[in-house]
Amino acid sequence: DIQMTQSPSSLSASVGDRVTITCRASQSISSYLNWYQQKPGKAPKLLIYAASSLQSGVPSRFSGSGSGTDFTLTISSLQPEDFATYYCQQSYSTGTFGPGTKVDIK
Amino acid sequence: EVQLVESGGGLVQPGRSLRLSCAASGFTFDDYAMHWVRQAPGKGLEWVSGISWNSGSIGYADSVKGRFTISRDNAKNSLYLQMNSLRAEDTALYYCAKETTYSYGHGYYFDYWGQGTLVTVSS
Numbered sequence: 001d002i003q004m005t006q007s008p009s010s011l012s013a014s015v016g017d018r019v020t021i022t023c024r025a026s027q028s029i030s031s032y033l034n035w036y037q038q039k040p041g042k043a044p045k046l047l048i049y050a051a052s053s054l055q056s057g058v059p060s061r062f063s064g065s066g067s068g069t070d071f072t073l074t075i076s077s078l079q080p081e082d083f084a085t086y087y088c089q090q091s092y093s094t095g096t097f098g099p100g101t102k103v104d105i106k
Numbered sequence: 107e108v109q110l111v112e113s114g115g116g117l118v119q120p121g122r123s124l125r126l127s128c129a130a131s132g133f134t135f136d137d138y139a140m141h142w143v144r145q146a147p148g149k150g151l152e153w154v155s156g157i158s159w160n161s162g163s164i165g166y167a168d169s170v171k172g173r174f175t176i177s178r179d180n181a182k183n184s185l186y187l188q189m190n191s192l193r194a195e196d197t198a199l200y201y202c203a204k205e206t207t208y209s210y211g212h213g214y215y216f217d218y219w220g221q222g223t224l225v226t227v228s229s
Contacts, residue, residue: 001168034215035199036151043201043219050213087151091214094165095141095153 002026002090004098012106019075023088027029028068032092035064035073038100040082047086048073078103108132108218110202115223118192126223128185128202133218136160136180139205141216142187144198144225148200152198155187156205170196192227 003026013019023033031051036044046055048064051071063077075082083105088098114126128140128182138185155166155176164176175188185202203216 032209032212036163036216038151043221045219046215050208053208055217057216079190085150089151089153089215091184092212094167095143095156095214095216097143097151097153098156100150 002029002093002096004088004090004096006086006088006098006101008101009099010102010104012104013078014106015078015080017078017106019078019082019103021073021086021088023066023073023098025069025090025092028090029063029079029090031067032090033064033066033071034089034091035062036087036089036097037084038087044087075078085093101106108204109229110204110218110220112200112202112223115200115225117226117228118228119229120193122192123188123190124225126187126200126202126225128220130185130202130204132217133204135183136143139207140178140185140213141205142176142185143190143201143203143216143219144196145201145222146195146198149198149211154200157185178199180208189225192225194227197225197227 033051034049038044052064085100085102109131111129139158142154157176173191177186204218207214
C-alpha cells in the first residue's frame with residue numbers, strides 16, 4: 001500500500017504570508033495527487049487535482065507542484081479564510097490521504 | 107445542485123452491525139464511482155471503501171476489509187456501507203464522496219462530499 005506523509009504537521013502564519021506544505025508518497029504516484037482543505041465542522045473541499053490543476057472556483061493564490069514522490073501546496077498570500085487543515089491524497093491506487101497540516105494564526 | 111446526504115449513524119455496541127446510506131441527487135448517479143471516507147474525532151481523513159459506477163470494481167482499506175461491504179443501488183441513487191463486527195476504532199464521522207475521473211485507471215478526485223453521519227462504537 002502507498003503511504004503518504006505531510007510536513008509540517010502544523011504551522012503558524014500571518015495574513016499575507018507565503019505558505020508551503022509538503023506531501024511525500026512512499027512510491028512514485030506520477031502526478032496523481034490531490035489537495036483538500038478542511039475547516040472545523042465542515043466536509044473537505046477539493047483545491048488541486050492532478051498535482052497542479054486548480055479546481056474550478058478555487059482562488060489562484062493556491063497552487064500545486066510536483067511529481068513522482070514529492071509534492072507541494074503553496075498559498076502565495078495567506079488570507080483569513082485559509083486558516084484550516086490541508087490534506088493530500090494519492091489517486092494512483094486506493095485513495096490514501098496524508099495525515100494533514102493544520103495552518104493556524106500566528 | 108449536487109447533494110449527498112448520509113444517514114444511518116448512531117451508537118452501537120462493539121461486535122454489532124450498522125448500515126449507512128448516502129442519498130445522491132443533482133447528478134447522474136450511475137455515471138460515477140462513489141466512496142466512503144471516515145474521520146475519527148480530532149483525527150485525519152481515512153479512505154474506507156470505493157465502488158465503481160456499475161459495482162464491477164470495489165476496494166476496501168485494510169482496516170475494514172472482511173468486515174465492511176460497500177454497495178449501491180443506481181435505481182435509487184443510493185450508496186450503502188454495511189458495517190459488521192464493529193470496533194471502538196471504527197468510531198468516526200463517515201462521509202460519502204462522489205468521484206470524478208480525469209485519467210482512466212488512476213486519476214480521480216472527490217469533488218463533492220456529504221456532511222457525514224457519526225458512528226460511535228461503545229459499550
